Amino acid sequence: MSEPLSEGPQQGLAWLWDYTKEHGVASPPWFFRTASGFRLGAWVARRRKVRGDDLRLDLLLESLPGWTWASPHDRAFAEKLKLVTQLITDGRPIRDQQLRTWIHKQRGAAKKGELSEERLAKLQAAGIFALHMHSNQPQHMCKMRTQE
Numbered sequence: 001m002s003e004p005l006s007e008g009p010q011q012g013l014a015w016l017w018d019y020t021k022e023h024g025v026a027s028p029p030w031f032f033r034t035a036s037g038f039r040l041g042a043w044v045a046r047r048r049k050v051r052g053d054d055l056r057l058d059l060l061l062e063s064l065p066g067w068t069w070a071s072p073h074d075r076a077f078a079e080k081l082k083l084v085t086q087l088i089t090d091g092r093p094i095r096d097q098q099l100r101t102w103i104h105k106q107r108g109a110a111k112k113g114e115l116s117e118e119r120l121a122k123l124q125a126a127g128i129f130a131l132h133m134h135s136n137q138p139q140h141m142c143k144m145r146t147q148e
Helices: 007-023 040-049 055-062 072-090 097-111 117-126
Strands: 131-133 141-143
Touching (some): 007 040, 007 055, 097 117
Antiparallel strands (some): 131 141
16 A cells, blocks of 8 residues: 655645636646645646656646646647647748747747757757748748758
């Protein structure tokens, strides 16, 4: 028989369950605090980082509606990458200013060495770095030949 969960995880799970009942998903924003001041969003972020340390706790978290091991930041990256990749694949211009800004930020982060190897590889595979945005035509993008 396994040991019971310690008070910390039990209380965190209880608050996360309350949050899930109210919001429909077990994904509070990082800054979220309960009425009693418990930093539930930070607790969830820590649980994601220590995945595998407590398999029983992992299973309980996975049983909650909307639980995901990906952080909201990682999910947002994946969603934007998917949108941009689809536009590139379809040969359509990227007119959405938020997506254009996101591309610009990813390029800047890559130049500064601030991207993880995984994100850099995903951006390269999508062809993001082979795109040239015309500053005088904000609605137009074209593919540039990359020199290898």
